[in-house]
Structure formats: structure tokens, C-alpha cells
Amino acid sequence: MEPFYHALKVDPKTCVGCTHCMSLCPTQAIRVRDGQASINKNACVDCGMCLKSCPRRAIYVAQDDFSRIFQYRYRVVILPTVLFGQFAEDVTEDQIFAELHDMGFTHVIEAAQTYGILAKATQKYMKENPLSRPFISGFCPAIVRLVQVRFPSLLDHILPLKQGMDLAAIYARRKFTAEGVAPEDIGIFYVTPCAAKIAAVKSPVGEDASDIDGVINLDFLYNKIQMGLTLHKDAPLPPVPEQTYLSPDAIAWSLSEGEASRFEGRCLAIDGIHNVSDILEKIENDELLDIDYLELRACDHSCSGGTLTVNNRFLTIERLRKRMQLRTEARPSANDIPRHEDYLIANGRLREKIPPRSIDQLDDNFVAAMEKMEKIKRIMQVLPAIDCGACGAPSCQTLARDVVQGKAKLNQCVFMQKLLCKDALMTAGESLRLSERTWGISRFEQPE
Amino acid sequence: MEFSYHIEGGDFSKAGLASSEVKKILKQLNVSASVIKRVVVALYEAEVNVVAHAYEGDVRVDIAPERVVVVVEDRGPGIPDIPLAMQEGYSTASAAVREMGFGAGMGLPNMRKNSDELNIESEVGKGTKVTMLTRFNP
Ligand SMILES: Nc1ncnc2c1ncn2[C@@H]1O[C@H](COP(=O)(O)OP(=O)(O)O)[C@@H](O)[C@H]1O
Ligand SMILES: [Mg+2]
Numbered sequence: 127m128e129p130f131y132h133a134l135k136v137d138p139k140t141c142v143g144c145t146h147c148m149s150l151c152p153t154q155a156i157r158v159r160d161g162q163a164s165i166n167k168n169a170c171v172d173c174g175m176c177l178k179s180c181p182r183r184a185i186y187v188a189q190d191d192f193s194r195i196f197q198y199r200y201r202v203v204i205l206p207t208v209l210f211g212q213f214a215e216d217v218t219e220d221q222i223f224a225e226l227h228d229m230g231f232t233h234v235i236e237a238a239q240t241y242g243i244l245a246k247a248t249q250k251y252m253k254e255n256p257l258s259r260p261f262i263s264g265f266c267p268a269i270v271r272l273v274q275v276r277f278p279s280l281l282d283h284i285l286p287l288k289q290g291m292d293l294a295a296i297y298a299r300r301k302f303t304a305e306g307v308a309p310e311d312i313g314i315f316y317v318t319p320c321a322a323k324i325a326a327v328k329s330p331v332g333e334d335a336s337d338i339d340g341v342i343n344l345d346f347l348y349n350k351i352q353m354g355l356t357l358h359k360d361a362p363l364p365p366v367p368e369q370t371y372l373s374p375d376a377i378a379w380s381l382s383e384g385e386a387s388r389f390e391g392r393c394l395a396i397d398g399i400h401n402v403s404d405i406l407e408k409i410e411n412d413e414l415l416d417i418d419y420l421e422l423r424a425c426d427h428s429c430s431g432g433t434l435t436v437n438n439r440f441l442t443i444e445r446l447r448k449r450m451q452l453r454t455e456a457r458p459s460a461n462d463i464p465r466h467e468d469y470l471i472a473n474g475r476l477r478e479k480i481p482p483r484s485i486d487q488l489d490d491n492f493v494a495a496m497e498k499m500e501k502i503k504r505i506m507q508v509l510p511a512i513d514c515g516a517c518g519a520p521s522c523q524t525l526a527r528d529v530v531q532g533k534a535k536l537n538q539c540v541f542m543q544k545l546l547c548k549d550a551l552m553t554a555g556e557s558l559r560l561s562e563r564t565w566g567i568s569r570f571e572q573p574e
Numbered sequence: 575m576e577f578s579y580h581i582e583g584g585d586f587s588k589a590g591l592a593s594s595e596v597k598k599i600l601k602q603l604n605v606s607a608s609v610i611k612r613v614v615v616a617l618y619e620a621e622v623n624v625v626a627h628a629y630e631g632d633v634r635v636d637i638a639p640e641r642v643v644v645v646v647e648d649r650g651p652g653i654p655d656i657p658l659a660m661q662e663g664y665s666t667a668s669a670a671v672r673e674m675g676f677g678a679g680m681g682l683p684n685m686r687k688n689s690d691e692l693n694i695e696s697e698v699g700k701g702t703k704v705t706m707l708t709r710f711n712p
Contacts, residue, residue, distance in 0.1 A: 279607030411593060412615050487604035492639050492710075495603045500575055 130167050130483075131328035133187045133321045133341075134177060138162055140184035143565055145515035147176035147185065152399045153275050153485070157528075158518040161566025169485050171271035172322040173399045173424040174433030187321045187434060189343040192350075195230055198313030200302050203231040204294045204338070206319050207238045207372075207380050208429045210449060211442030212348050217355060219449070223366035225354040234368055235298060237290035237316075239463045240470070241376035245388055247287050247471045252389070252419075260409060260417040261285050263385055267326035268424035269402060270480065274331070277406045278482030283420075286332055286476040290379070291316045291323070293470050295337035297463050315340045317347050319432030322424060332476030344434040370461040374450035380429040381443060384421070391418030397431075399424040488530065498530040505529060510541040518564040538564060575637045581621055583629040583650065586674055592633045593618040596644075603637070605710055613642055613708050616688040619681040620646040620704050626671050627651065628701065641690075641709045652698040660686065660694075 143158040155169035156176060163184070165176070177185040195201045203226055210219060226234050252261055262283045264270055273280050288296075295314045302312050316338045318324050327336045378384040386395035394417060396405050402422045408414045425431035430442040437445070463470070488502075489495035502523075509522035517538040519525040528534035536542055537552070537560055546552035562570055577599065579592035593614045600610045617633070624631035628650025636643045653659045660682050667677025686692045689706035696702040 279611065407594065410611070410614075411590065411597065411618060412611065413590060413618065484601070486598075486601040488602045490604060492603060492605075496575055496637065496639065499599065499602060503575075 130170070131325055132165065132167060132170050132172055133189070133324040133328070134165065134170065134172060134174065135186055135188050136163050136165065137184045137186060140182050141180075142182065142184075142569075143518075144181065145520075146179045146181060148515055148518075148520045149513075150175045150179045151520065152272065152403055154520050154524050156520065157534075158515070158564055160563065161569055168483065169275060171268050171275055171399075171424075172320075172325040173268035173272070174321045175399060175424075177321070177433050187324065187343055189324075189346060190340045192342060192346070194340055195313055195315055198339075199311040200233065200307055200313065201231045202233040202235060202295075202298045202302075202312065202314045203342070204291050204298075204314065204316045205234065205236045206291075206317060206323075206344070206429060207236065207377055207446065208319050208432065208435060208442055209317055209344060209347070211430055211445040212344070212435060212437045213351075213445065215445060215448055219452075220363060220366050220369055221355060222351060223369050224364050225351045225358070227364070227366065228354055228358070229350055231315075233298065234366075235294045235463075236370075236372065237294050238372050238376040238379055239370060239461050240290045240293040240297070241373070241379050242464055243293060243467050243470050243474070244287070244290055244379075245375075246467070247474050248285060248385075249389070250471065251285055251287060251475075258283055260414075260420055262420045263422060264476075265289055265380075265385060265421070266322065266423045266425075266428075267331070268320070268322035268399065269422045270331055271322070271325070271483070272399065272402065272424070273406065274480060274483040275485055276403065277410055278484045280406060280410060281480050281482060283409075284480055286480065288333075288337075288474045288476065289326075291327075292337050293474055294463070296470060296473055297466055299337065300466065300469065301462070313339045315342055317342050317344055319344045319429050319434050320425065321433050332478050332480045334477070344432070345436050348436045371452075372449075372461075377446055377450050381446065382421075382423065382428045384428070386419060386421040389419045392416055393419040393421065395421040395423075397423040397428050398426045488527070501530045502526045505536060508536075508542070509539060512541075514540070516540045516564070535560070577635045577637075579633040579635075581624045581631040581633060581646075581648070583625060583627075583631070583648075586622075586625055586676070589621045589625045590618055592621055592635075596635055596642075599635075599637070600642070609708065609710055612688040613644065616685045616706050616708070617644050617646070619685050620644070620706070622676055623681050623702075623704075624648045624650070626667055626676055631701075640711070641707055644689075644706045644708075645703065646706075647701065647703040649701045652700055652702055653694070653696040654698050656694050656696060 141162050143161040147163055148156040153169045155166040156163050223234050264285045264287055298314055318341050324341045327338045327341050330336045382397050383395045386393035396402050427439045430439040488498040505526040511522050513521040517525050519528055529536050543557040597614045628648035631648030634645045662683045663679040665677045665679035671677045689708050691707040693705040
């Protein structure tokens with residue numbers, strides 16, 4: 127397992143170092159060098175803001191090779207609820223299940239089937255640990271990582287519970303091994319609406335390994351299903367054994383207010399990673415004292431706004447609301463997961479404490495850190511304070527910080543270059559070479 | 575190392591700006607989270623008091639390797655009876671200020687709880703100077 131696996135990658139052929147991602151990154155993890163955005167692994171929280179902000183679609187989400195599923199005899203796919211929200215209303219849940227079987231999965235489970243157990247486990251933990259109030263939901267992996275990186279003092283408030291996809295995976299493995307299937311014959315795959323859930327599978331927090339074997343990107347699977355739907359347009363629908371009824375509460379869980387509306391006390395539902403940072407700041411300062419539960423999600427409108435979703439998020443929500451109105455009788459089988467409730471609650475706690483990953487400190491040594499801070503203060507007096515990004519850092523403050531950490535040069539700042547040129551302390555050629563280092567040589571070549 | 579911030583009386587929307595900045599600084603200096611919280615809570619209360627009770631004020635923060643000293647000095651009505659003001663629940667806050675969720679009379683007691691040394695000097699009709707010292711290794 128990699129310590130901080132990140133699925134967000136920059137395509138060097140498409141990225142021109144335009145700085146859009148750099149300005150929006152909530153942890154200042156991005157710098158532009160040689161005309162390319164580069165993401166600092168230690169600071170990235172996998173929220174996907176960079177991908178969403180990229181005007182050239184130069185940031186993508188790496189994924190496992192789909193054919194990996196065929197290494198297993200039992201090929202289980204776990205679905206996020208928002209998958210169904212990607213499709214038009216005339217595409218039924220049964221059709222989607224049938225397509226998943228057709229492409230090779232032997233068993234289909236919806237993560238939301240674990241909803242009741244998750245809600246119970248949450249209530250149980252809150253009752254047993256009243257001192258950890260306000261409780262911060264561990265639902266969104268990008269938020270857990272944001273707290274690790276920027277608000278480590280709040281780590282003890284995070285509910286140390288496994289989430290729906292993990293519980294579904296534990297259930298599937300238990301069920302099939304009980305039926306006598308060899309563990310190595312069971313492959314469990316999660317369809318992810320975002321990069322953060324990939325990180326949660328590849329580098330889980332509070333666990334040494336995930337219960338999930340592989341991840342399939344939602345946009346990729348969407349295309350595969352669409353293709354199948356077209357192909358099988360006129361064929362009769364094969365029976366889909368495991369389609370179960372989901373309550374409106376279960377369907378709503380991954381949408382905004384899905385958690386907050388289920389618990390007692392003062393519960394806030396906050397989406398959008400910058401909004402979440404603002405609220406965590408207030409919690410950390412003790413400015414908000416009587417909060418019981420914080421449902422925090424990195425994406426606008428929660429998972430319906432996930433980085434790998436295809437449909438407009440408002441339409442996704444509309445489609446899921448339609449599904450909430452489906453009648454119980456229409457479902458062929460009952461949800462089997464609640465029968466394993468005791469086992470799942472007993473095994474649904476994170477095994478380890480969530481460790482801090484703070485990136486704020488300038489130095490481990492206090493005196494050295496003070497010296498660096500003095501330097502930053504002095505540097506800030508000469509920088510223009512316009513946060514233009516032309517130096518390759520997201521703000522004047524971050525450039526100053528990078529300079530004292532030996533990661534950047536003050537004269538990367540174009541304003542400083544102008545000052546130096548004015549006083550004949552720098553030649554135009556020297557200034558150009560500095561800019562080439564940030565923006566790449568080819569950017570300054572004359573077009574033929 | 576010194577930092578300073580200005581506080582405008584009556585502007586509740588900006589109370590907390592200085593404490594947020596100080597928090598950022600202390601995090602960069604690797605000060606422990608529990609000490610940061612004490613400093614931030616105490617300074618926040620002092621900021622709110624300037625906003626709620628005075629006309630304007632200035633915050634000066636002096637950081638040394640073993641401690642931080644925060645001085646909040648305002649132009650305002652001053653505090654006539656400091657021991658009385660220090661009592662839990664004592665408040666002269668107007669109904670309008672209470673309406674906004676301030677004025678529980680816990681500000682000064684919280685400042686005392688969250689600093690190692692608290693000193694208040696005040697002159698009625700002129701202003702108030704609050705000095706708080708917090709050690710990093712208590
Ligand atoms: N900076 C100040 N200037 C004038 N009066 C003050 C100041 N700070 C505190 N006081 C007085 O002390 C009282 C108690 O302060 P505090 O404990 O912070 O409670 P609160 O602000 O909620 O009223 C205030 O109501 C006010 O009368
Ligand atoms: Mg007060």
C-alpha cells in the first residue's frame with residue numbers, strides 16, 4: 127500500500143500551466159513548474175477541485191484495468207447510489223443491473239443497502255462517546271484527509287467508522303466464504319464517483335488495507351452501460367435476482383442532508399470543500415459550540431457533484447428523487463445485508479487512530495521556525511500582494527513560504543523581476559530564463 | 575516577533591479576524607494544538623469585547639520561543655469595576671448585542687481560564703488594555 131496514493135494525475139501533453147487548479151486547491155498543493163501543474167502528494171486531499179477547475183481537462187483520474195475483474199470467479203460490484211442518477215428516467219434500475227451482469231459481474235450490491243446499519247453504528251458510537259462532540263462524519267474521504275492535513279486538532283471528532291462501500295464488501299466476503307467459496311476467488315470492485323474514494327481504497331485511513339480489491343471509475347462504467355443499453359435495446363430483459371428495495375432514506379444518504387437529517391440534535395450539512403474549511407475553522411476556534419453532528423462533503427451537492435459523474439448534478443438529484451418514489455412490491459428480493467447487522471457493526475470500526483498529516487509547520491525546531499517566519503514577513507513587504515500566480519505559486523504568501531523553505535526563488539516573481547530590471551540588477555535575458563523555468567521554454571518560442 | 579491587527583468597534587462580522595491570523599501563525603511554528611486553542615479562544619473573546627463595548631482597538635501579538643503575549647488596547651468607555659466585570663455571567667451588553675448571540679458575560683472569565691497571566695488596566699472614559707500571556711510548555 128502506498129502511503130498517500132492519489133488518483134488525480136496531470137496529463138503533461140494537455141496541461142499548459144494555466145494556474146486555474148493552483149488557485150482553487152484547498153491545501154495549496156499545486157505549483158506550476160516547466161509549464162506544468164504539479165501536485166504535492168503530502169498536501170493533496172483528493173478532493174478533485176483541480177480536475178473540476180481545469181479548462182483543458184488536463185487532469186484525469188487514473189483507474190484499474192477493467193479486465194482485472196476476470197481474475198476472479200466471484201465478481202462482485204458495489205454501486206454508489208448516484209450511479210442511477212446518471213441515467214435518463216426511462217432507463218430502469220433493472221436494465222442497469224442487467225447490463226452489469228452482461229459485462230461480467232456475477233453479483234451486484236448497492237452501497238446504500240448498508241444504510242440502516244451505518245446509521246445505527248453512528249448512533250451507537252455517538253452515544254458511547256459523548257465527549258467527542260461535535261461529531262464529524264467520516265463519509266467523505268476528501269474531508270477526512272482535509273482534517274488530517276489542515277485541522278489535525280479535530281481528528282478525534284471524526285467518527286471512526288467504516289463507510290457503506292466497506293461494509294458492503296465485508297458482507298459480500300463473509301457471505302461467499304460461508305458458502306464455501308475460496309477467498310482468492312472473490313473479487314470486490316467499487317464503482318467510484320470521485321477520486322477521493324479511490325484514495326480511500328488504495329491508501330485507507332485508520333486501516334491497514336481496504337476490503338475492496340479494485341475500483342472502477344463511474345464515467346467509464348457509465349459509457350459501458352450506455353453501450354450495452356443500445357446494443358440490447360430490442361432484447362427482452364433478463365431476470366435480475368438481487369435488485370432490492372431501497373428506502374428513500376437509504377437513497378438520500380449520499381446526497382446533501384442525507385446524514386444530517388437522520389440524527390438528533392443540531393446537525394449541519396455542508397458541501398463544497400471551501401465551505402467545509404470555513405466551518406472547520408470556526409469549530410477549531412470554539413466559535414461554534416453547540417453543534418452535534420457535521421455532515422461534510424467535498425463536492426457541491428455531495429456525491430451527485432462527484433468528479434467522475436457524467437450527468438448535471440441537479441438532474442442527478444431529480445432522477446434519484448424519482449427512484450425514492452418506487453414502490454416496495456416492484457422489487458424481486460429482500461435486502462439480505464441487515465441479517466448481518468451484528469457482525470457488521472462489530473467489524474465496522476476503524477482499527478487504528480486517524481493520524482495527523484499537518485503541513486503547516488515551517489520547521490520542527492521552534493527557533494528555526496520563528497526565523498523562517500520573520501523572513502516570510504520581510505518578503506511579504508516586497509511582494510506585490512496580488513496573488514497573480516505568475517511565479518508558479520498560488521499566492522504571494524505561498525511563494526514567500528516556498529522561498530524560505532528553499533523550494534523557490536524570490537525572483538520568480540514577475541514584479542520583482544521588473545524592479546530588478548529597472549535598477550539594472552537583472553537583464554531581460556535573465557528575466558526570460560526565470561520565466562522559462564516556470565512556464566516552460568516552448569511557451570516563449572516564436573510561432574512559425 | 576510582533577504582529578498587529580486593528581479592530582473596529584461595532585463590526586461584529588470582523589470579530590475573529592485577528593485570532594484566525596494568530597492561529598495560522600502558531601500552527602506554522604508547530605505550537606501544540608491545545609495551546610493554540612487557548613490563545614485563539616482568549617484573543618477571540620478580547621476581540622469581541624472591543625467590538626461590543628469599545629470604539630476601536632489594536633491587537634499586538636509578541637511571540638518568543640517560550641511564550642506568546644497578546645495585548646489588546648482600545649479606545650472606549652473603560653471598565654469601572656474590574657473585579658465585578660470578571661465575574662461569570664456579569665454583562666452590561668445591550669439587548670441588541672445579546673440578540674446577536676454575544677453578551678453572556680463569559681468573555682473575561684474565559685480569557686482568564688485560557689491564559690497563564692491576565693492583566694487588565696482600564697480608565698473610565700478613555701479605554702481598556704488587556705494583556706494576556708500564554709506559555710508554550712505549561
Ligand atoms: N474592552 C472593554 N471595554 C469596556 N467594557 C468592557 C470591555 N471588556 C469587558 N467590558 C465590560 O465587562 C463586562 C463583562 O465582559 P465579558 O465577561 O466579556 O462579558 P460580555 O462581553 O459577554 O458582556 C462587559 O459586559 C462590559 O461591561
Ligand atoms: Mg465579552
